[in-house]
Structure formats: C-alpha cells, structure tokens
Amino acid sequence: MALTIKKVGVIGSGQMGNGIAHVAALGGFTVVLNDISADRLKSAMATINGNLTRQISRKIITEDQRKQALANITATDRLDGLADCDLVIETAVEKEDVKRKIFHDLCATLKPEAIIASNTSSISITRLAASTDRPERFIGIHFMNPVPVMELVELIRGIATDDATFETSKAFVAKLGKQIAVSEDFPAFIVNRILLPMINEAIYTLYEGVGNVEAIDAAMRLGAHHPMGPLELADFIGLDTCLSIMQVLHEGLADSKYRPCPLLVKYVEAGWLGRKTSRGFYDYRGEKPVPTR
Numbered sequence: 001m002a003l004t005i006k007k008v009g010v011i012g013s014g015q016m017g018n019g020i021a022h023v024a025a026l027g028g029f030t031v032v033l034n035d036i037s038a039d040r041l042k043s044a045m046a047t048i049n050g051n052l053t054r055q056i057s058r059k060i061i062t063e064d065q066r067k068q069a070l071a072n073i074t075a076t077d078r079l080d081g082l083a084d085c086d087l088v089i090e091t092a093v094e095k096e097d098v099k100r101k102i103f104h105d106l107c108a109t110l111k112p113e114a115i116i117a118s119n120t121s122s123i124s125i126t127r128l129a130a131s132t133d134r135p136e137r138f139i140g141i142h143f144m145n146p147v148p149v150m151e152l153v154e155l156i157r158g159i160a161t162d163d164a165t166f167e168t169s170k171a172f173v174a175k176l177g178k179q180i181a182v183s184e185d186f187p188a189f190i191v192n193r194i195l196l197p198m199i200n201e202a203i204y205t206l207y208e209g210v211g212n213v214e215a216i217d218a219a220m221r222l223g224a225h226h227p228m229g230p231l232e233l234a235d236f237i238g239l240d241t242c243l244s245i246m247q248v249l250h251e252g253l254a255d256s257k258y259r260p261c262p263l264l265v266k267y268v269e270a271g272w273l274g275r276k277t278s279r280g281f282y283d284y285r286g287e288k289p290v291p292t293r
C-alpha cells in the first residue's frame with residue numbers, strides 16, 4: 001500500500017538540493033533542507049527565492065505561491081532535524097563513501113517507516129540500499145538539472161525495493177508535475193548512460209585538437225540543435241560529477257569505451273569544476289564566459 005508523504009527531507013543544498021527543495025515546496029510539501037555547511041544553506045535559500053521570483057516574472061507562479069513555498073522550507077545543518085520526515089532525498093556529492101556515511105548516520109535517527117531516496121546520477125541503488133537499515137524502503141529518484149525546468153525524473157528500484165515504496169515515489173513525482181522514466185539499476189541509468197559518454201567524447205574531441213571549445217559547442221548547438229553545447233553542459237552539471245559518472249560507467253561496465261578523458265581528470269584535479277567554481281571549460285569570472293582552451 002502506498003504511504004502518504006507530507007514532510008520531505010533533502011540532504012545536500014547544492015544545485016540539485018535547492019532545486020528539489022524548490023519543486024517539493026511548490027508542490028505543497030513541508031520541506032527540511034539539510035547541509036553540513038550553514039553558509040551553503042543560506043545561499044541555497046537565496047537561490048530558491050531568486051528562482052521562484054524568476055518564475056513569477058515568467059507568469060508560471062504567483063507571489064502568493066512564492067511566499068507559501070518559502071514558508072514550506074526550513075533549513076538545518078543537523079541530520080536529526082530530518083527524523084520525522086516521511087521521505088528523505090539524499091543529494092550530496094557524487095561520492096559513494098560520502099553517501100554511505102550519510103545513510104548510516106541518517107538511519108540512526110530517521111523514523112523506521114520513512115522512505116529513503118538517492119538522487120545519485122550513477123551509483124548502484126542496490127548497493128546504496130544495502131548500506132541502510134531498510135533496503136525495501138530505498139529507491140533512486142533522479143531529478144534532472146535545472147530541477148524547476150526539466151520535465152523528467154528517473155525512478156530506479158534496487159533489488160529489494162518493495163512495491164509500496166515504488167508506488168509512493170511515483171505518486172510523489174507526479175505531484176511535482178514531472179514525468180517518470182523507469183530505469184533498471186545499471187550504472188548511470190538511462191539519461192546519463194547516453195548523455196555522459198557524449199560529453200566525454202566532446203572532451204576527447206577537444207583533447208585531440210579536433211576543435212576548440214567554441215567550435216565544439218557551436219557544432220552541437222547549431223548542428224544538432226542541442227540547447228547547450230556539450231562542454232557548456234559539462235560545466236553546468238559540474239566536472240567533478242561528470243568525472244564520477246564516467247568512473248562508475250568505466251568500473252561498472254568494465255568497457256574501455258567509458259574511459260574518462262585525461263583532460264577531464266586534469267580539470268577536476270585543478271579544481272576547475274565548471275560554473276560552481278567559476279572556471280571549467282569556460283571562465284565565468286568576467287562579464288561573459290570565456291573559453292579556457
């Protein structure tokens with residue numbers, strides 16, 4: 001039997017966490033947003049307000065809806081602030097050890113009947129579920145970036161996920177006005193299994209000197225009608241996240257065609273992670289983005 005979700009916890013207040021809190025609050029849920037950094041929480045709340053305001057100017061929502069959505073969200077840097085949530089969505093960094101530690105600590109305080117979901121881009125849901133005390137109430141709910149705009153959410157069942165958890169998650173996503181694609185639990189699921197090798201290939205195209213950053217992005221924007229060029233999109237997703245996804249594909253499918261491009265590794269090692277650090281394949285520190293190669 002499907003459970004009733006009223007209160008939603010979101011762990012991690014980066015670009016995905018603030019987007020998920022935004023759409024859940026707008027969907028009428030009570031939201032508790034958690035991060036280890038109080039500064040991050042402050043800037044996440046400012047981002048949510050900015051994106052809600054943008055939606056008002058585009059006549060998607062009203063001022064009353066903005067106020068109500070903000071009133072639905074509270075922020076906490078304590079994990080036990082999520083103890084009475086019905087559903088907790090983990091959206092911290094794409095690192096398995098960090099996620100496992102979060103689930104370990106969360107299970108110690110979260111009410112036993114609550115569902116735990118991960119917004120992971122690539123990591124095995126079955127393996128993450130096994131690090132919790134409730135694998136049958138664990139599921140992948142994978143939102144796309146930017147969350148307030150993208151229509152799709154992937155749902156991924158682990159081997160133990162029960163029907164009630166799946167049905168409850170489906171109803172939750174539908175209430176946010178999003179469409180669902182169901183994916184089997186394979187590395188990087190559907191969207192990233194297809195999208196990330198394309199981005200990685202674009203980085204190889206740059207690495208091998210086939211084209212420069214501008215040429216590669218223009219080629220795919222104007223020649224294939226992609227809304228963003230692949231290098232611009234990589235910067236938007238975050239180069240650390242792109243590299244983690246390629247590593248999961250490479251290790252999980254044991255096929256050399258998923259080998260992360262050495263240039264991607266170099267950018268991540270430099271701390272040039274894309275828009276979030278103001279530098280990646282473009283430098284965002286000036287008025288206009290400038291290609292870095």
Ligand SMILES: CC(=O)CC(=O)SCCNC(=O)CCNC(=O)[C@H](O)C(C)(C)COP(=O)(O)OP(=O)(O)OC[C@H]1O[C@@H](n2cnc3c(N)ncnc32)[C@H](O)[C@@H]1OP(=O)(O)O
Nearest residue numbers: 051054055058060121143144145146148149192227228237
């Ligand atoms: C890595 C993973 O695990 C999975 C993933 O998410 S992969 C990434 C998937 N996402 C994509 O591929 C995005 C590709 N890019 C796009 O679709 C578009 O460029 C875009 C929607 C991001 C922006 O579109 P645009 O036309 O260039 O920009 P713009 O006109 O300024 O904005 C369009 C809309 O996006 C909204 N928007 C843009 N950036 C936003 C952001 N960072 N946060 C919230 N909303 C945003 C704007 O408010 C606007 O919405 P409304 O018109 O409804 O008000």
Ligand SMILES: NC(=O)C1=CN([C@@H]2O[C@H](COP(=O)(O)OP(=O)(O)OC[C@H]3O[C@@H](n4cnc5c(N)ncnc54)[C@H](OP(=O)(O)O)[C@@H]3O)[C@@H](O)[C@H]2O)C=CC1
Nearest residue numbers: 012013014015016035036037091092093094120121145237
């Ligand atoms: N970027 C994208 O396009 C998409 C990403 N995803 C997935 O969503 C997740 C988050 O990605 P994204 O939002 O881009 O990443 P960000 O780097 O923007 O945000 C991650 C946030 O999690 C915080 N964090 C780190 N450790 C913890 C912890 N132990 N407890 C609570 N918060 C923590 C980080 O804080 P601090 O910075 O202080 O370390 C940061 O605020 C990843 O799993 C990613 O794969 C899914 C779909 C799309």
